[in-house]
Amino acid sequence: MSDAPVLEKVLNIPCPSCGGRFIYSAEKLRINCEYCGYGEDVHDCNDEVKEAALEKAIREAEKLVPEEEGQKVLDCQSCGAKFMVGTTDVAADCAFCGSKNINLEAFEHNFIQPVGIIPFRVPHEDGLILFDKWIKKGWFHPSKLKKLAKMEALHGIYLPFWTYDAQTESNWSGEAGHHYYTTKRVNVNGQWQTQRVQQIRWTRRSGHLSHFFDDILVVGSQHVEQQLMERISPFKLEDVINYDPRYMLGWEAEVYDLNVKQGYENANVIMDQKLRALCAAELGGDQQRFLMVQSQKFNQTFKHIMLPVWLCSYKYQNKIYQFAINGQTGRVNGKKPISYIKIGLLILFFVALILLIFYLKTQGYLDNAKVRYDGRF
Numbered sequence: 001m002s003d004a005p006v007l008e009k010v011l012n013i014p015c016p017s018c019g020g021r022f023i024y025s026a027e028k029l030r031i032n033c034e035y036c037g038y039g040e041d042v043h044d045c046n047d048e049v050k051e052a053a054l055e056k057a058i059r060e061a062e063k064l065v066p067e068e069e070g071q072k073v074l075d076c077q078s079c080g081a082k083f084m085v086g087t088t089d090v091a092a093d094c095a096f097c098g099s100k101n102i103n104l105e106a107f108e109h110n111f112i113q114p115v116g117i118i119p120f121r122v123p124h125e126d127g128l129i130l131f132d133k134w135i136k137k138g139w140f141h142p143s144k145l146k147k148l149a150k151m152e153a154l155h156g157i158y159l160p161f162w163t164y165d166a167q168t169e170s171n172w173s174g175e176a177g178h179h180y181y182t183t184k185r186v187n188v189n190g191q192w193q194t195q196r197v198q199q200i201r202w203t204r205r206s207g208h209l210s211h212f213f214d215d216i217l218v219v220g221s222q223h224v225e226q227q228l229m230e231r232i233s234p235f236k237l238e239d240v241i242n243y244d245p246r247y248m249l250g251w252e253a254e255v256y257d258l259n260v261k262q263g264y265e266n267a268n269v270i271m272d273q274k275l276r277a278l279c280a281a282e283l284g285g286d287q288q289r290f291l292m293v294q295s296q297k298f299n300q301t302f303k304h305i306m307l308p309v310w311l312c313s314y315k316y317q318n319k320i321y322q323f324a325i326n327g328q329t330g331r332v333n334g335k336k337p338i339s340y341i342k343i344g345l346l347i348l349f350f351v352a353l354i355l356l357i358f359y360l361k362t363q364g365y366l367d368n369a370k371v372r373y374d375g376r377f
Contacts, residue, residue, distance in 0.1 A: 015033035015035065015036060015038055016038070017033060017036050017038040018033060018035055018036040018038070020033045020034060020035030020036060021033070021034055021035070021250075022034075022246070022249050022250075023249050023250025023251075024042075024119065024120070024246065024247050024248065024249045024250055024251065025039075025123075026119070026120035026121055026122060026123045026124070026156075026308075026327070027123040027125075029119065029121075030042065031246050031247075031249055034250075042119075042244055042246050042247060043242070043244070044241045045241060045242050046116070046240060046241045046242060047242065048115055048116075048242040048243070049115050049116040049240050049241065049242060049303065049305075050115060050303070051165060051301035051302065051303055052115075052301060052302055052303065053300075053301060054164070054260070054264060054300040054301055054302045055300065057112065057260050057302065058260060058261045058264075112260060112304050113243070113304070114160070114243040114304045114305055114306050115242070115243055115303055115304060115305065116240040116241060116242065116243055116303060116304075116305040116306070117158070117240065117241060117242075117243045117244065117247055117305060117306040117307075118235060118236075118237075118239055118240055118241070118305070118306075118307050118308055118327075118328050119241075119247045119308065120156060120247075120251065120308040120327045120328075121308070121327065121328045121329070121330075122308070122310065122325060122326070122327050122328070122329075122330050124154075124156060126330065127154055127156065127310040127325055127327075128154060130310075130325050130330060130332050131154050131310070131312060131323065131325070131332075134323060134332050134334065135323075153312050153313070153314060154310055154311070154312045155252055155310070155311050155312065156251050156252065156308070156309075156310055156327065157251065157252040157253065157254060157308075157309055157310075157311050158247075158248055158251060158252070158253040158254070158306040158307065158308055158309075159219060159220070159221055159224065159229075159254055159306070159307055159308075159309050159311075160219070160220035160221060160254055160255065160256035160304065160305075160306060161217055161218065161219055161220055161229075161304075161305050161306070161307050162217075162218045162220055162256075162258075162260060162263035162264070162267070162302055162303070162304060162305075163215040163216065163217055163218075163237070163302060163303045163305060164213070164215075164216045164218065164263070164264055164267040164271075164300060164301070164302050165212070165213060165214055165215065165216075165299075165300065165301045165302075166212070166213045166216075166271060166297040166298065166299065166300045166301075167210075167212050167213075167297070167298045167299050168209075168210070168211050168212070168213065168271065168275060168295050168296065168297050168298075169208070169209075169210055169295070169296050169298070170208070170209040170210075170211070170275050170278075170279060170293055170294065170295040170296075171206070171207075171208055171293075171294050171295075172206065172207055172208075172209060172279035172282065172283065172291065172292065172293045172294075173204070173205070173206035173207075173290075173291075173292050174204070174205065174206075174279075174280075174283045174288055174289065174290050174291035174292060175202045175203065175204050175205070175285075175288065175289050175290050176202070176203050176205055176283050176284050176285025176287075176288055177200040177201065177202050177203075177285050177286055177287035177288065177289065178200070178201050178203065178285055178286055179198055179199070179200060179286045179287075180198075180199050180200075180201055181196050181197065181198055181199065182196075182197050182199055183195065183196055183197065184197055200286075200287060202289070203285070205283055205284075207279075207282055207283075209275070209278055209279055209282060211274075211275065211278060213271050213274070215237050215303075216267040216270055216271060217229075217233065217235070217237070218258075218263045218264075218266045218267050218270070219258070220256030220257070220258045220259075220263055220304070221254050221256060221257060221258065222257050222258050223254075223257075224309075224311070224322060224324070225322070226266065228322060228324055228333060228334070228335075229309075229324070231333035232309070232324050232325065232326040232331045232332065232333050233326070233331075234329075235307055235326065235328055235329070236328060236329070237305075239328070240305055243305070243306065248306075251308075253306065256304075260302060260304070263302075264300070264302070268297075271295075271297070272293075272295065275293060275295050276291070276293050279291065279293045307327070307328070308326075308327025308328055309324050309325065309326065309327050310324065310325035310327055311323070311324050311325075312324075312334075321334070321335045322334055322335060323335070
């Protein structure tokens with residue numbers, strides 16, 4: 001089966017001037033024809049970016065049935081990622097694992113539609129420059145890494161995200177330890193000396209914390225790490241505008257495989273960790289022990305939005321490494337393999353240096369050099 005008709009049906013719009021292919025330009029911030037240069041602005045309103053009740057969405061998601069329309073998406077047979085593509089001549093490698101084992105698969109699920117999107121602000125050329133600088137940094141990485149992770153593997157892709165809001169009420173209790181100091185006399189080599197000794201005074205405290213969480217961000221993909229997305233954050237979520245598929249013209253877009261309920265479970269962990277940190281700050285003290293936090297969450301809401309990410313996945317010694325660029329701000333992060341040979345050489349160098357110093361000292365060279373140096377003054 002040819003990919004072209006299917007992909008054109010998904011995310012391609014013909015140019016009204018010449019019939020060519022429209023793409024969204026991250027440099028010009030508008031959709032442009034790549035043949036005749038004709039362009040159109042896309043409205044950047046945000047009046048439809050609204051929160052939805054979480055509990056209702058979870059109930060309705062459990063009742064969803066497959067759609068009758070035969071839409072198609074690309075399906076990676078290696079890692080299971082599913083993503084739509086906005087062009088017919090994209091490289092046939094997966095943005096998430098680097099595999100070329102890509103097939104077309106029926107898009108047979110009634111997914112929650114996005115309500116908002118942040119368009120790409122970092123153009124392809126800038127992404128390549130950022131990637132090239134990053135891949136060359138660090139002495140402890142394999143030298144051939146620059147060749148293995150080619151710049152052509154950099155994908156501009158809209159990733160699905162969930163944002164969650166919640167009002168929380170927490171009761172906390174614990175013990176705060178405050179340092180104070182006493183002195184005592186000790187005998188050191190026959191001489192009595194006064195030493196300062198640190199003590200801790202423990203005080204039990206309790207209290208209540210009210211806190212509102214706004215836009216806890218959870219990636220809706222199981223093929224990129226939440227931590228990697230947090231390291232290229234923050235996204236400027238105040239710039240989210242109404243979802244318009246025209247912003248995806250010429251770009252890839254993943255379909256979420258972490259549903260709204262699973263996303264909230266991840267957000268719940270993030271909120272609990274934050275609440276514990278906030279309650280610990282309320283408890284205070286130089287040290288703490290027995291901190292207990294009991295929280296309740298109310299009025300949970302969510303949004304489904306698409307955010308821009310430059311993503312590169314490459315394989316080194318049968319292990320997959322990912323690099324990401326925030327497509328809005330240009331912030332970069334990722335993982336690289338370690339060259340244990342280089343680390344070993346560095347350790348050998350320091351061992352040899354220590355042995356050389358020890359040898360010179362045992363032979364008296366260092367003492368003689370010190371005497372000659374001191375004799376000058």
